[in-house]
Each structure stands twice: as structure tokens, then as C-alpha cells.
Amino acid sequence: MDIINTVFVRNNLIVAFALVGLVIWVSYFLADKLTKGRIHGSAIAIALGLVAAYYGGVVSGGNTGLADVAMLGGIGLMGGGMLRDFAIVATAFGVHLSELKKAGLAGVISIFAGVIVSFVVGAAIAVMFGYTDAAEITTIGAGAVTYIVGPVTGEAIGASNEVITLSVAAGLVKSILVMIGTPLVARLIGLDNPQSAMVFGGLMGTTSGVAAGLAATDPKLVPYGAMTATFYTGVGCLLGPSILFFIVSGIF
Amino acid sequence: MIVYGVALLSACLVVGMLIGEALGVALNVQANVGGVGIAMLFLVYASNSEKFKTLTQGAAGDGIKFWSAMYIPIVVAMAARQDVAGAVDGGLLALLAGVAAVVVSFALVPVLSKIGKEHPVDEKIAEEDAP
Numbered sequence: 001m002d003i004i005n006t007v008f009v010r011n012n013l014i015v016a017f018a019l020v021g022l023v024i025w026v027s028y029f030l031a032d033k034l035t036k037g038r039i040h041g042s043a044i045a046i047a048l049g050l051v052a053a054y055y056g057g058v059v060s061g062g063n064t065g066l067a068d069v070a071m072l073g074g075i076g077l078m079g080g081g082m083l084r085d086f087a088i089v090a091t092a093f094g095v096h097l098s099e100l101k102k103a104g105l106a107g108v109i110s111i112f113a114g115v116i117v118s119f120v121v122g123a124a125i126a127v128m129f130g131y132t133d134a135a136e137i138t139t140i141g142a143g144a145v146t147y148i149v150g151p152v153t154g155e156a157i158g159a160s161n162e163v164i165t166l167s168v169a170a171g172l173v174k175s176i177l178v179m180i181g182t183p184l185v186a187r188l189i190g191l192d193n194p195q196s197a198m199v200f201g202g203l204m205g206t207t208s209g210v211a212a213g214l215a216a217t218d219p220k221l222v223p224y225g226a227m228t229a230t231f232y233t234g235v236g237c238l239l240g241p242s243i244l245f246f247i248v249s250g251i252f
Numbered sequence: 253m254i255v256y257g258v259a260l261l262s263a264c265l266v267v268g269m270l271i272g273e274a275l276g277v278a279l280n281v282q283a284n285v286g287g288v289g290i291a292m293l294f295l296v297y298a299s300n301s302e303k304f305k306t307l308t309q310g311a312a313g314d315g316i317k318f319w320s321a322m323y324i325p326i327v328v329a330m331a332a333r334q335d336v337a338g339a340v341d342g343g344l345l346a347l348l349a350g351v352a353a354v355v356v357s358f359a360l361v362p363v364l365s366k367i368g369k370e371h372p373v374d375e376k377i378a379e380e381d382a383p
């Protein structure tokens with residue numbers, strides 16, 4: 001047991017490659033046999049990943065899911081921001097500039113519309129739950145933007161730790177739901193071309209959610225959605241503690 | 253050489269991240285503003301340009317395609333390291349705020365996708381013709 005532990009921990013990134021490969025093989029097998037290809041194999045793999053993350057979080061009490069289990073720490077590196085961003089940029093290889101230009105304006109509008117709409121919805125629900133303090137309402141609204149915008153805004157305007165934690169949870173729910181929900185609603189919302197993918201990325205904004213959601217829908221759309229999504233958190237951090245907070249302060 | 257493509261990809265990401273970080277400082281925002289998106293634009297430019305041919309074609313191009321193909325496995329690992337337990341612990345308020353934001357945003361995708369479409373008028377007529 002000691003030997004296994006030593007080898008697994010010392011080579012944790014390699015263990016992660018092998019484990020993820022196995023999970024994807026099982027997922028594609030299930031997608032093919034059980035759903036006859038109706039559900040994308042990667043959608044099943046991502047869902048399995050989320051279930052494993054829940055298990056890892058409950059067992060370890062940490063906040064990086066399965067990566068908190070010592071022997072599987074490599075999952076943290078493999079699925080961390082550095083390699084994720086590296087692979088996202090690589091998907092842009094072979095994309096034509098003309099496709100990006102076609103949806104340029106709609107993409108920019110969607111980023112601002114997405115931040116404001118998510119914020120308003122989150123803030124409204126905070127009010128429904130009886131919050132009356134402007135800083136608390138703003139922080140929860142910002143959490144509905146992304147789980148990064150929530151704490152950045154909350155700390156800037158002096159919200160309590162409890163509310164900041166709540167805003168992170170709201171952002172996590174959003175991110176996870178985008179991962180699972182996107183392939184299910186893709187046809188309904190016309191998500192089948194580069195233009196709508198750019199609008200989708202701008203509206204949703206959660207890079208993890210968009211990255212996984214589009215991967216499970218149609219990997220060809222990934223670069224377009226990711227392109228706009230990566231501006232979203234920055235715009236959210238810009239608007240949250242400033243204009244949006246001022247507006248909420250004016251009302252409450 | 254495969255490494256030429258990987259090096260080009262890395263350079264795009266590093267320069268993009270630097271610009272995104274500088275934009276964040278300039279705007280007084282505690283976040284990287286679009287670093288990945290800017291890096292993607294660099295790679296799109298390089299892969300469409302004659303000047304970068306030696307870095308994007310043949311074996312060098314395979315170095316970029318490898319990482320592009322590793323995207324889905326990396327996303328699966330990313331899913332496995334999400335704080336799902338934390339999201340579940342957030343309670344009803346966090347759940348409702350997250351779900352409502354996603355539902356409303358999903359609904360806006362078809363609305364905003366119409367902006368800048370080439371023949372919006374034709375579509376309208378087609379819709380009106382339908383019974």
C-alpha cells in the first residue's frame with residue numbers, strides 16, 4: 001500500500017492522464033451502447049467528473065473536488081487554470097478571422113448584457129430572500145455573474161464573509177448548470193453555429209461552464225464561445241463594485 | 253519540429269495573459285481582462301498568416317493540434333476539481349440565484365444571435381408565412 005501511495009503521489013499528473021483517459025473511454029462506451037449516441041460521450045464524462053468532484057469534496061472537506069484526494073492530486077494540475085487556458089487557446093488554431101468578425105458586435109453586446117442580466121436576476125433573488133443591505137444584495141448579484149466576480153465585488157465593497165461565501169456558491173451552481181444544461185438546450189436556443197456560440201459565451205461568461213458545455217455539445221464551437229467568455233469575468237469585476245453597486249445603493 | 257508549434261502556442265498565451273493583466277491594472281480591476289481571448293486572436297492571426305507558416309504547418313502544426321485535442325480530457329479533469337460540494341452546501345438562495353441566472357441567459361441566446369445576421373428581414377418574412 002505504501003509503495004502504491006508513493007508512486008501515485010510522486011507521478012500524480014501521469015496518474016491523472018491515465019484516469020481521465022479511462023473515464024472518457026467508459027463514457028464513450030456508455031454513450032454508444034446505452035444512448036445510441038444521443039448523448040455526447042464527453043457530456044457523460046463531464047457529468048461523471050462532477051459526481052467524482054462531489055465525492056472528493058465530501059470525503060476530503062476541501063474545495064477542489066477530487067483533486068483534494070492525495071493520490072489524485074494530479075487532477076488539480078491537469079484541470080487547473082494553466083492547462084485549461086492553454087488548451088482553450090489551442091482550439092483557436094484553424095479558426096477563420098471572418099467568422100469572428102461576423103459576430104463581433106453581437107459578441108460584445110452579449111458580454112455586457114450577460115453580466116447585467118445575471119446580476120439583476122441574482123440581486124432580485126437576494127431581495128426576495130429578505131436582504132436589504134445594498135452591499136449584500138450587490139455581492140449576491142455579482143456571485144450570479146461568476147464565482148470570481150462575487151468575492152472580488154464583495155471584498156471591494158465590504159460585504160460579510162458569509163455573504164461572500166454565498167455568492168461563490170451561486171456562481172458555482174451557475175457554472176455547473178451550464179456544463180450540464182448546455183447540451184440539453186443547445187437545439188432549442190439555436191446553438192449550432194459560430195455566431196450563436198460567441199453570443200452564448202458572452203451571455204454565460206463562466207469560462208469553465210462554457211468550456212465544458214460547448215465541449216459536450218459540439219467541440220467545433222468551443223473557440224468561438226471561449227473567445228467571448230474570457231472577457232466576461234473582467235467586465236463583471238469592472239461593473240460589479242462600481243456602476244452596479246452605485247445603482248443598488250441608490251435603490252436601497 | 254513539433255516543439256515550434258507548442259512554443260508558438262505558449263508565446264500566444266503568455267503575451268495574451270500579459271496584455272489581459274495589464275488591462276486589469278489599467279482599469280483598476282482585480283482580474284485578467286480577456287487574456288485568453290486575446291491569446292486566441294494571436295493564434296488565429298498566426299494560423300491565417302503566411303509569415304508564420306514554419307510555425308503552424310506540418311509537424312509544428314501537430315504540436316498545436318495535440319493540445320487542441322487534449323481540450324476535452326482537460327475539461328473532464330476540470331469538472332472533477334470543481335467545488336460541487338460547496339455549491340450543494342450553498343443552500344436554496346445560492347441554488348435559485350445560479351439557476352435563474354442560467355435560465356434567463358439561455359433564453360437570451362437566440363435573441364442576441366439575431367444581431368448582425370445578414371438577412372434578418374428574410375427570416376421575418378419566413379416566420380410570418382408559417383401558419
